[in-house]
Amino acid sequence: MSDFNFDAQIRTEIGTGASRRLRHAGLVPAVLYGADKEPVSLTLDHNKINKAQENEAFYSHVLTLNIDGNSEEVIVKAVQRHPFKPKLMHLDFQRIVRGTAMNASVPLHFINEEDSVGARAGGTVMHLLNEVEVRCLPKDLPEYIEIDILALEAGQSLHLHDITLPQGVELVALSKGEDSQDLSVVTIKPAKGASEDDDAEGADSETTEE
Structure with a gap:
């Protein structure tokens, strides 16, 4: 094994x-x-x-x-x-x-960071979690869990419920019913000044329309 x-x-x-x-x-x-x-x-x-x-x-x-x-x-x-x-x-x-479920910590691997929508727009990728606790049978224990952030935009985050898990694996944090914590896993912080530029562009558009 x-x-x-x-x-x-x-x-x-x-x-x-x-x-x-x-x-x-x-x-x-x-x-x-x-x-x-x-x-x-x-x-x-x-x-x-x-x-x-x-x-x-x-x-x-x-x-x-x-x-x-x-x-x-x-x-x-x-x-x-x-x-x-x-x-x-x-x-x-x-x-x-063997045959009995166990809890274990598994690392997270993030892919397509540089090619993500938010990073290409000048945003900064921030890892909020580097590992998660899972529950599974020993035979199903993954070496790591992969998270693809290609489509993640600046200002957006992925949470625990967004993670695609291997078959037979569950997240301990999401298995606690009402006490579950759907934590943020990764986010892309917008480039400094991006929001101000967007607001300025919006204001110019409104002025032009008038």
């Missing part, structure tokens, strides 16, 4: 001091939870996991953890990074269960 496959070891030493020693040894502490099982503390090779997380798909794929001869299918739920060094400090993994 996944190209991301990592070896992990069960961690018995818990605490700040133990975690610090693990990091000095080239390991990164982690925890695995979910699927109605007890949480398990783990360690993974820091360099391998750090390199893998540079790939956007790392955060929206089902990963495989090999733990003492057993394989667990998981998704990344949280990553703690060093405040200024390119180091990972801790990871949270959640078990997934």
